[in-house]
Amino acid sequence: RKEVEQDPGPFNVPEGATVAFNCTYSNSASQSFFWYRQDCRKEPKLLMSVYSSGNEDGRFTAQLNRASQYISLLIRDSKLSDSATYLCVVPRGSARQLTFGSGTQLTVLP
Amino acid sequence: GAVVSQHPSWVICKSGTSVKIECRSLDFQATTMFWYRQFPKQSLMLMATSNEGSKATYEQGVEKDKFLINHASLTLSTLTVTSAHPEDSSFYICSASSGSGTGELFFGEGSRLTVL
Numbered sequence: 001r002k003e004v005e006q007d008p009g010p011f012n013v014p015e016g017a018t019v020a021f022n023c024t025y026s027n028s029a030s031q032s033f034f035w036y037r038q039d040c041r042k043e044p045k046l047l048m049s050v051y052s053s054g055n056e057d058g059r060f061t062a063q064l065n066r067a068s069q070y071i072s073l074l075i076r077d078s079k080l081s082d083s084a085t086y087l088c089v090v091p092r093g094s095a096r097q098l099t100f101g102s103g104t105q106l107t108v109l110p
Numbered sequence: 111g112a113v114v115s116q117h118p119s120w121v122i123c124k125s126g127t128s129v130k131i132e133c134r135s136l137d138f139q140a141t142t143m144f145w146y147r148q149f150p151k152q153s154l155m156l157m158a159t160s161n162e163g164s165k166a167t168y169e170q171g172v173e174k175d176k177f178l179i180n181h182a183s184l185t186l187s188t189l190t191v192t193s194a195h196p197e198d199s200s201f202y203i204c205s206a207s208s209g210s211g212t213g214e215l216f217f218g219e220g221s222r223l224t225v226l
Contacts, residue, residue, distance in 0.1 A: 041220075042220065044154065046215075076215050098144070099156070100155075102152065
């Protein structure tokens, strides 16, 4: 099993749609989780951390299910500017070394 | 906020030459920096962990003699791709942590290497 596995994508959705991405991780001892977004040919940028109780930041909601070792990202009211690749990220231990999922590509269509 | 800068942002070189990529933390000291590589349509893969004043720690399968890492100061780490070949063409990205507070990681803008 891969350390971090994501929905294969790509997702093509109309503006205003709600879209959800899923991610599973293999290390049950992992303590922190992140979603990053990466635009084409750019560096990844932190979108949001994922907290145990779930958290929301505007149109974005992240959920964590430790029992199933599963993380999700929900985007509501999609905007054209949300088009990017979304990366599920799990740090390895406490060394700040990140393991990235393969990413899910989102295209929001006008 | 903290910024990490990479240079050059893109480079084209001939096969067999060596290329040096710099990663600088601009407004904080970074004891540790990380080097990643991303091939087209793939995710970022950690190559090595660069420690200031000591040897880098390489991930399994990454040749330390081919990818030379030097972290001589708290604000600069360099990655040298020696005797580059076309298969080394990739997007190389560094990251650094201020190590304070939440220890947020900051990424450089990336360096796109094309080996002809």
